Amino acid sequence: MATSVADRQVRISKIAGRYLVFDIDDVAYIRRHHGICAVFTGTMPQNPTQNVFLGLPIELYAEEARLLVDKKVGYIADDANDHLSRLKSLDEPSRKAYLQSLKTQRKNAQLVIDEARAQSQAKHKSKRKDKAPKLEPSESTSTKEDDTGLFDATPAKPAQVVVAKQALPAVTPTSTGQLISKGDGAAIQVPKSYPLYAYLNKRGYFITPGLRFGGDYSVYPGDPFRYHAHFMANSYGWDEQIPMLDIVTSGRLGTSVKKSFLMGAQQPVDDDNGDAAGDSRVRVFCIEWAGM
Amino acid sequence: MSLSGEAAGEHKLPSNGSVVIQPAASAKPRANQSPSSRKSDTIPPYKMYALPAPIRTFPLPSFYPNNPLSLFHLVYAWLSQTFFPPPAEPSVVHEGTWDPDTRSVHIKDAKSIRALWQQGFFGKGSLSRSEPNWLKREISRRGDAERGVVAEQRTDARREERRMAKWERAKNELEAIERVKHEEAQSKETTAEELANGHVESPEPPSAQIDDVIEMDLPCPDLSLTEAPPLQSRSAIADDIPNGHLETRKPPVGPLELLALPNSLADLSSETKPSLPESQPPAVNGITNGSIEGPKPPVGPLELLALPNSLPFCPQPTAADDTTESPKTPVSPLEPLSLPTSLTDLTAGSSLTQEEPELSPTDHVLDGHANGVYGILNGTCSASTPLSSAQGSTKKPQTNGQVAQPLKRRKGVRFSPEVESTTFQHTDPPSPNRSPPTATLSQGTVAERSATEAKPSTAGDTLPSSLDISVVFGELVNKEHFQLSPEEAFFLVFSLGALKIVDPVTKATIPTEQLLALFRSHSYFPARTADGSLTAGLQPHDPFLVHFAVYHHFRSLGWVPRHGIKFGVDWLLYQRGPVFDHAEFGLMVVPSFSDARWSEYEHEKAKRSWSWLMGVNRVLSHVLKGLVLVYVDVPPPPVFDEAMASGGIADALRKYTIREVMVRRWSSNRNR
Numbered sequence: 001m002a003t004s005v006a007d008r009q010v011r012i013s014k015i016a017g018r019y020l021v022f023d024i025d026d027v028a029y030i031r032r033h034h035g036i037c038a039v040f041t042g043t044m045p046q047n048p049t050q051n052v053f054l055g056l057p058i059e060l061y062a063e064e065a066r067l068l069v070d071k072k073v074g075y076i077a078d079d080a081n082d083h084l085s086r087l088k089s090l091d092e093p094s095r096k097a098y099l100q101s102l103k104t105q106r107k108n109a110q111l112v113i114d115e116a117r118a119q120s121q122a123k124h125k126s127k128r129k130d131k132a133p134k135l136e137p138s139e140s141t142s143t144k145e146d147d148t149g150l151f152d153a154t155p156a157k158p159a160q161v162v163v164a165k166q167a168l169p170a171v172t173p174t175s176t177g178q179l180i181s182k183g184d185g186a187a188i189q190v191p192k193s194y195p196l197y198a199y200l201n202k203r204g205y206f207i208t209p210g211l212r213f214g215g216d217y218s219v220y221p222g223d224p225f226r227y228h229a230h231f232m233a234n235s236y237g238w239d240e241q242i243p244m245l246d247i248v249t250s251g252r253l254g255t256s257v258k259k260s261f262l263m264g265a266q267q268p269v270d271d272d273n274g275d276a277a278g279d280s281r282v283r284v285f286c287i288e289w290a291g292m
Numbered sequence: 293m294s295l296s297g298e299a300a301g302e303h304k305l306p307s308n309g310s311v312v313i314q315p316a317a318s319a320k321p322r323a324n325q326s327p328s329s330r331k332s333d334t335i336p337p338y339k340m341y342a343l344p345a346p347i348r349t350f351p352l353p354s355f356y357p358n359n360p361l362s363l364f365h366l367v368y369a370w371l372s373q374t375f376f377p378p379p380a381e382p383s384v385v386h387e388g389t390w391d392p393d394t395r396s397v398h399i400k401d402a403k404s405i406r407a408l409w410q411q412g413f414f415g416k417g418s419l420s421r422s423e424p425n426w427l428k429r430e431i432s433r434r435g436d437a438e439r440g441v442v443a444e445q446r447t448d449a450r451r452e453e454r455r456m457a458k459w460e461r462a463k464n465e466l467e468a469i470e471r472v473k474h475e476e477a478q479s480k481e482t483t484a485e486e487l488a489n490g491h492v493e494s495p496e497p498p499s500a501q502i503d504d505v506i507e508m509d510l511p512c513p514d515l516s517l518t519e520a521p522p523l524q525s526r527s528a529i530a531d532d533i534p535n536g537h538l539e540t541r542k543p544p545v546g547p548l549e550l551l552a553l554p555n556s557l558a559d560l561s562s563e564t565k566p567s568l569p570e571s572q573p574p575a576v577n578g579i580t581n582g583s584i585e586g587p588k589p590p591v592g593p594l595e596l597l598a599l600p601n602s603l604p605f606c607p608q609p610t611a612a613d614d615t616t617e618s619p620k621t622p623v624s625p626l627e628p629l630s631l632p633t634s635l636t637d638l639t640a641g642s643s644l645t646q647e648e649p650e651l652s653p654t655d656h657v658l659d660g661h662a663n664g665v666y667g668i669l670n671g672t673c674s675a676s677t678p679l680s681s682a683q684g685s686t687k688k689p690q691t692n693g694q695v696a697q698p699l700k701r702r703k704g705v706r707f708s709p710e711v712e713s714t715t716f717q718h719t720d721p722p723s724p725n726r727s728p729p730t731a732t733l734s735q736g737t738v739a740e741r742s743a744t745e746a747k748p749s750t751a752g753d754t755l756p757s758s759l760d761i762s763v764v765f766g767e768l769v770n771k772e773h774f775q776l777s778p779e780e781a782f783f784l785v786f787s788l789g790a791l792k793i794v795d796p797v798t799k800a801t802i803p804t805e806q807l808l809a810l811f812r813s814h815s816y817f818p819a820r821t822a823d824g825s826l827t828a829g830l831q832p833h834d835p836f837l838v839h840f841a842v843y844h845h846f847r848s849l850g851w852v853p854r855h856g857i858k859f860g861v862d863w864l865l866y867q868r869g870p871v872f873d874h875a876e877f878g879l880m881v882v883p884s885f886s887d888a889r890w891s892e893y894e895h896e897k898a899k900r901s902w903s904w905l906m907g908v909n910r911v912l913s914h915v916l917k918g919l920v921l922v923y924v925d926v927p928p929p930p931v932f933d934e935a936m937a938s939g940g941i942a943d944a945l946r947k948y949t950i951r952e953v954m955v956r957r958w959s960s961n962r963n964r
Contacts, residue, residue, distance in 0.1 A: 052961075214907015234903075249860030249907050256914050 010074035012065050013057075019065040019076070019188075020057040027058055034073065035206050036064045037224060061209065063197040066188040070198075076188065106168040113169060193217070193235030195266035199282040200233065207233075214253050219262065231262040231286065238265045247287065255289040262286050337871055343411040344850065346790040347381045382790040388776060390793050390802065395814050397781040397793055399774040408774065408791075413852045413869040414784065415776040422854070422870050426772035434768075777855055778811040778836055779843040786941060787844060808941055812836045832932035832947075833895055838883045838924045839863075841948040846879075853879070860911050861919070877920045877954075878912045884951075889928040909957055923951040 010026045012019050021027055021038070030036045038061070040054035060068070068074035090098065193216045200207055206220040210232055218229035232254045236242055242263070254261035264284035352369050356362045386404035388397040399405055399415070405424055408414040417424025421444075428442045776784070776791075784791035785804060792801045802810065813820045813829075815836035820829040839862065846853045846865060854875070856864035861878035885895050912919045927935070927947035936944040 211903050211906055212910075214903050214905075214910055216903060245857065245860050245862070246904070248857055249904075249911050252860060253907050253911050253914075256911075 008073065010068055012060060012068065012074050012076050014065075014076050014078040015080070019060040019062065021060060022057045024056060027056070030068065030073070031223070034068065034071065035201055035204060036060065036068070037206055037208065038064055039209070062188055062190045063194050066190045066194060067198055067201060069188065102171070102173065103168075105173065106171045109169050109171050191216075191235075192237070195282050196233060196235040196264040196284070199264065199266075199284070205231075210234075213257060213259070215250065215261070218259070229259055232257075232259045233262040233264060233284075236263055236265045238267050240265070251287050251289050254287070260286045260288045341410050341413075341869055341871055344852075345788060346384070346386075346407055346411040346414075346784070347788060348378070348383070349381075350378055382788060385789070386784075386791045388781060388791055388793050389796050390781075390807075390810070391796060392814065392819070394775065395778065397776040397778070397791075399776065402770070405774040408776070408784075413854065413866070413871070414780045415774050416854075417772050418775050419772040424772055424774050427768065427770045430768060778814065779840050782807065782811055782836075782840055783843060783847060787847075804941065811840075815839075831895070832929055833883050833885070833926045837945075837948070838926065839881055841924050841945060841950060842879065842881050842922050844945065845950045859915060859917070860908055862922075864917070865920075874915075875917055877918045878908075879920050879922050880908060881922050881924060884923040884925050886925050887928050887931075889930070890926075893929055895926075905955070906957075909955060913957065919955045921953045921955055923953065925949040925951070 008026075008029055010021060010030055011023065012021055014020075020041070021030070027038075030038075038058040040056065041059045042055040042057050044050070044053060044055045065074070065076065069076060087098075197207060197217065200217070200219055204222075206222060206224055206227075207217045208220070208224060208229070210216050210218040213229075213232045215232040215234045217233040219231040219233050220227045220229050232250065234246075234250060247261075250261040250263075262284055264282055267281040267283070269281075350373060352373075353362065353365045355366045384407065386399065386408060387401065388399045388404075391398050398418075399408065405415075405417075409423060413422075415424075416422045417426055419426040420429075423443065425442050425444075429444060432442055432445065781791060781793060785793060785807060793807060794801050809830065812834040815834050816829075842863065843853050846863070852866040852869045853863045854866065854870065856862055856875070856878050859875075859878055862881045863879040864875035865877040865879060866875050867873055882898070882900070883896070909919050925948065926932075927944075931947055932944055935947050939946075
């Protein structure tokens, strides 16, 4: 919650075709302000074998990612694709800037390491003092000389440490950083039910995948922590013929789980009516079984 | 095995399709018969439905070497069949009329209907769920109990029973809790008198509280208790004890109490408005309710609301006496909820108290309706006061009331903005303007009459409909016909030969080839019968052909396939038939175009989604059926056409192959 709500940009990492959010603050933000709760997919560190309650990251499905990007509160970070293509197409100054940024990153890492080392040394020192005051002086001098040791804080192998002397630590960047392109939402392939999703989301409904109820979405009137789903939503084409059996199935199922079956469709754009806000062209209907 | 259709059907209804019912006179002699003799008339289902298809077989009796006599039996049977051969099967060819509008084959002849239903469970009644028993239902609905009960009534009764059991269970649980609370509360009390003194002035807070909860404008009942009691001070004191409990009570929080609250504001106002002007006499209502042991327990928590309908039928004086006689009615903590009734009644009716005896039953009814919300609470807590002294005396009228009026159900869904009635009976017509000729009308109890009068919406129709009964009782015409789906009809025509189908216009029998083309073209919507030629846009993967292949397959294996639209599947498979057991499987038919040559021809693409599969599977597993995906390998057009040309329909159908895949959801968490 460091950044203010207004200018928060949610980083949606696209990894292997899935849209993931790793930052817990982002997760809380989109849940609170955009009605997107998505699905937790990670394991819990405390209990990695159980599979009922999952942890970070959350996986957004395409509609949610698209919605966030369309609302300009998030961007897609597709590192794997972007990295090479961006690096190749860089011009000289930005290339230098990028290298410089890498260098600062390494320096920062060095600082952190140094700090950590100093702390552990101090600890060691105090310990050794208590235990064996004889050995202490020689050890401390050697470590003081090569204070640029790689990642190991313990001075167990003095020879190696000497080799790595003066070199900044090698850093493997996990991301292309600010080089990354903030792709537009059009790149996200959304299913045909996206207009219905956007329509419902705009009206404050929380939406989770509805596969287990045999629909596209299950629709909650508020946060799913507080409510049961009220609707089981299915999206159809505007002129699509809906099989009777589907209506029976959905109506029956919806009623037996105490939801009402909602179906919606978006009217296709007419030539004369070039209305960009697709939301207004969505119509939804509810079906309830009255006799059960 | 020799049970023929006619013999089996004899005992049901006369075959001419209309039945004459003689109400009183002729019903008597039949009533004199002992029930056992009537029982012997009915054929057990395994006999009635012995034939799996409308074809009889005549197997020779088996020969037992250790019983030489069986040889004679065998020889006799063989000889008799050789010299007097039974008629060629199918000996009876039924006649049906093709109806393009409903895409089904209609059968009007009652004999045929019975035969087709009892021998293989073909078709369904147009006004019934499956078995064509509209006439029977109608007769039993009109009160001719001699005709026996129909399956639907048994189903209703069973459901009723189940609801009742659930209600009973919930009631017992609640009772246990209440009892504990009551004991605790009593241990705190010093004397009843003291309490009464302490609380006469302060009944307001609890009632106000409850008013808040249900958000209605009841007249403020604060002065009621101080004014009303003079007449029946004893009862007032009795009344106050609950109040004592009341004050310590929280607003209704338990599930039962919450359910008992009115559903909506509209609901409430519609119920209370009529009641206020002619409100019922004093606290009597609340207290009788409180002290009477719950009548017949209402059906479910929601239908608890309907309870007070039966209450009004207890004769007023008795109720009043009861209240005065039972000063120390043990009070359940739930009583608080019933308080508003008594309070409001008191305010409204305190002036009425003298007129109490003259109140007509109608008023009761009205009030019962109006106070439905409260009455139900009363009912609940009443059930929890087993110690009540008034119990014994009030029991009788209560049960009378019960008999007089069948239980009313609470409506769950309302589509109309104006709610005419919030309760209904199963026999009620869908339109509220048509009053049902209830069976109980003949009993002519005051309660029944008043009940109908009490409902203004139906009041106008009550008279005509009651007249109606006596008039219509003369002759009842069977309005129902029998429908065969195209697959069933074609199976009967083509595979068994037990049916011929006539054209609705020319009345000429449709030959089988033409019939197939007709059914195929009508399996599309709209039917592909353009430009006169029937075979215009027909393909080997016509829905009819694919479905018929499946139907034929499972029929031949001895299953009874029936249309499964009610469960959202294509077919339901019964092992013996709907009369005997529930369907075991639901079939979804999936045409499969696995033949390589299909790539050259256009065909519909598979468009089933995962969510579809999950939905269907879930629906079926709710009703404890297995989902079977039936893949039908459709032959490519040249193969099909060639087979059709050379060997006719049978050869063409032979080209279809059927694969069954049973699908079951398996979750590692659940199925451990």
